[in-house]
Amino acid sequence: MFATTEVANSGRFVSMDWALFIGLSAVWGSSFLLIAIALESLTPGLITLGRVGGGAATLLVLKRLSPQADRKLDRADLPKVVLLSILWVGIPFTLFPLAEQYINSAVTGLLNGAMPIFAALVSVAFVRETPGRAPSIGIAIGFVGVILISLPSIGEGAAQASGVLMVLAATVCYGFAINIAAPLQKKYGALTLMTPLLCLATLWTLPLGLRNFGENTATVGGVAAVAFLGAVGTGFAYWMMATLVGRVGPIRASFITYLIPVVALVLGVIFRGDTIAAVAIVGAALTIGGAVLASR
Numbered sequence: 484m485f486a487t488t489e490v491a492n493s494g495r496f497v498s499m500d501w502a503l504f505i506g507l508s509a510v511w512g513s514s515f516l517l518i519a520i521a522l523e524s525l526t527p528g529l530i531t532l533g534r535v536g537g538g539a540a541t542l543l544v545l546k547r548l549s550p551q552a553d554r555k556l557d558r559a560d561l562p563k564v565v566l567l568s569i570l571w572v573g574i575p576f577t578l579f580p581l582a583e584q585y586i587n588s589a590v591t592g593l594l595n596g597a598m599p600i601f602a603a604l605v606s607v608a609f610v611r612e613t614p615g616r617a618p619s620i621g622i623a624i625g626f627v628g629v630i631l632i633s634l635p636s637i638g639e640g641a642a643q644a645s646g647v648l649m650v651l652a653a654t655v656c657y658g659f660a661i662n663i664a665a666p667l668q669k670k671y672g673a674l675t676l677m678t679p680l681l682c683l684a685t686l687w688t689l690p691l692g693l694r695n696f697g698e699n700t701a702t703v704g705g706v707a708a709v710a711f712l713g714a715v716g717t718g719f720a721y722w723m724m725a726t727l728v729g730r731v732g733p734i735r736a737s738f739i740t741y742l743i744p745v746v747a748l749v750l751g752v753i754f755r756g757d758t759i760a761a762v763a764i765v766g767a768a769l770t771i772g773g774a775v776l777a778s779r
Contacts, residue, residue, distance in 0.1 A: 496731065503727040505742070507720060512746020514716045515588035515595075517708040518580050519755055524705035527580035530712070532685070532692025535576055537713015539681035542722060546678045554675050563663060564680055571660035572684035572721075575653035577691060582653075585646030586636050589757040592747020593632050593767045594650040600625035600773060601658025602733060609662065621776025624769050631766025664725065665733040673725035681721065744771070 496504065521530045556564060583591055600622055629651070636643040667676050728736040744767050751757035 500727065500731055503723050503730070507723050507727065508742035509746060510716050510720045510723075512592060512743040513750055514712055515579070515583065515592045515747045516750040516754055517712050517716065518583050518591075519588040519751075521705045521708040521712070522580060522583060524700045524702040525709065526695055526698055527584065528577075528688070528691035528694050529696065529699055530580045530709055531576045532688045533709040534712040534717050535572055535681060535688050536685045536692075537710060538717025538721060539678070539685045541714045541718025542674060542678040542681055545718070545722065546674045549674055554671060556671065556675070556679065560667060560670075563667060564676070565683060567660055567663055567667070568680045568683035569687060570656045571664065572681060572717075573687040574656045576684070576717075577688060578649040578653040582646040582649035585642045586650070587751060587757040588755060589748045589751030589759050590632065590636055590647075590763065591650050592751065593744045593759070593763060593770075594629065594647065595654055595747070596632075596744040596767060596770045597625060597629045597651070598654050598657045598661075600629070600770070601655050602661050603658075605658045605662045606733070617776045621773040623773070624776065625773025628766040628769030628771075628773055631769065632763045633766075635760035635763055661728060661733040661736065665728050668725045668729040673722045673729065677721045677725050681717065 518530060525533075579591065603622060633647045633651075636647050664676070724736065730736075748757075748759065748767075752759070
């Protein structure tokens with residue numbers, strides 16, 4: 484299931500790497516704000532279904548336009564693709580809208596900054612890479628940061644605590660998924676891997692998306708937010724992420740979470756009036772710093 488992978492660029496990021504890195508940070512950093520907007524008129528399940536289904540439809544179009552994406556998946560790799568559709572999309576995309584019913588978009592984005600820590604831990608545990616002194620210290624610092632980000636929300640009651648736990652569970656799923664995806668992306672390319680993955684995830688999220696369907700009120704803002712989350716925030720973004728993983732490896736690709744919390748925090752404060760405790764800001768700084776050390 485897990486394997487070491489040779490990457491296209493093991494040295495410094497080149498212009499293409501930076502373009503993918505910054506683009507993904509902006510798109511996924513804004514996704515937490517868009518989820519909050521969509522929750523004003525749509526149920527969490529329908530947001531997830533619209534996002535995943537829109538992403539799948541986008542990649543189906545891109546795949547049809549790309550003659551290089553005609554390769555079929557080997558039968559032996561199908562279980563991994565099914566697992567990725569659950570860990571990389573199905574579970575996290577279901578948990579984020581549910582979590583944002585209890586915690587704001589800025590806190591959700593800050594907690595997402597722990598993803599490189601979990602990616603590094605999974606790599607250590609399953610790829611059997613022994614961490615050195617700096618990565619070990621980084622992992623410890625990163626977990627302290629996650630605790631500090633979580634404390635204000637946990638202190639507000641069980642509902643907020645459940646929101647924090649949902650985001651952390653989604654982030655752990657990302658840590659596993661990005662390590663599993665790396666050798667598959669290297670083998671098949673981004674479109675060949677991500678298109679069936681998102682199609683499968685659409686099936687998994689369909690029952691929850693149709694549940695309580697009558698409770699939805701289709702406002703222009705909510706529909707537009709989900710449409711952007713699907714086409715750009717999922718379709719194009721996962722294509723870009725899989726490409727970045729293949730170019731620079733899973734751990735360095737997870738560095739996008741250095742900027743995602745910053746984007747989520749700024750947008751949440753400006754457009755939603757989100758309030759962030761000072762201790763959470765300190766925790767975010769520790770999490771990012773720990774991730775930097777853990778990735779060395």
